[in-house]
Amino acid sequence: MIHIKLFIFNPFQVNTYVLYEESGAAVIIDPGCYSPGEAQELAGFIEKQGLTPEWLLNTHTHIDHILGNSFVHGKYDLLPAYHADGAFFVANAAIHGRSFGLEVGQVCKEYRRLEEQDTIRFGNSELRCLHTPGHADGSLCFYAVNQNFVITGDLIFFESIGRFDLPGGNYDLLEKSIREKIFTLPGHTVLYPGHGHETTVEHERMFNPFVSDAGSV
Numbered sequence: 001m002i003h004i005k006l007f008i009f010n011p012f013q014v015n016t017y018v019l020y021e022e023s024g025a026a027v028i029i030d031p032g033c034y035s036p037g038e039a040q041e042l043a044g045f046i047e048k049q050g051l052t053p054e055w056l057l058n059t060h061t062h063i064d065h066i067l068g069n070s071f072v073h074g075k076y077d078l079l080p081a082y083h084a085d086g087a088f089f090v091a092n093a094a095i096h097g098r099s100f101g102l103e104v105g106q107v108c109k110e111y112r113r114l115e116e117q118d119t120i121r122f123g124n125s126e127l128r129c130l131h132t133p134g135h136a137d138g139s140l141c142f143y144a145v146n147q148n149f150v151i152t153g154d155l156i157f158f159e160s161i162g163r164f165d166l167p168g169g170n171y172d173l174l175e176k177s178i179r180e181k182i183f184t185l186p187g188h189t190v191l192y193p194g195h196g197h198e199t200t201v202e203h204e205r206m207f208n209p210f211v212s213d214a215g216s217v
């Protein structure tokens with residue numbers, strides 16, 4: 001059984017998730033830790049729980065979601081894993097960070113490629129990759145099929161959706177990703193977004209003003 005630990009890090013208030021089993025096998029998703037204190041908070045939890053991180057996953061590679069990649073890479077010897085279409089953002093992370101007043105430092109450019117329907121295994125658990133572009137090139141969701149939850153990154157939020165006005169953003173693609181990859185999942189599937197609190201497929205189908213079924217004919 002997968003347990004979910006949430007941290008909220010950096011000035012963008014990004015949700016960093018640690019998924020872990022009783023066995024200690026764990027994955028770290030979107031480590032946004034920026035300050036030394038935030039990095040310590042993440043590492044302290046992992047140590048206290050006796051976890052062994054086996055994957056460093058990025059839903060997408062916007063700066064707020066990768067600020068802690070170098071720390072996690074160095075500490076646990078894990079290469080970041082993300083979709084190849086997101087490599088462009090990593091290459092430009094230092095410039096992008098500076099535009100927000102953030103010193104990004106050394107950025108790990110090596111990565112493990114993830115694609116649609118790839119399966120990520122840790123311990124006895126599995127996550128399935130769903131390719132869901134629209135917010136940023138290479139956006140992925142990580143779907144825990146057996147436990148009915150999805151880590152959605154910035155694709156969809158509680159009664160809202162990800163920005164599509166940034167480079168690589170596209171509303172039509174975003175809506176298609178949500179309708180085809182998220183709204184087709186069972187209604188009680190829990191969605192854990194990249195910012196803000198969790199929601200469910202059913203709730204968003206009913207109440208999301210940007211893509212709800214309510215207004216469609």
Ligand SMILES: [Zn+2]
Binds near residue numbers: 135
């Ligand atoms: Zn984003």
Ligand SMILES: [Zn+2]
Binds near residue numbers: 014062065154195
């Ligand atoms: Zn974000």
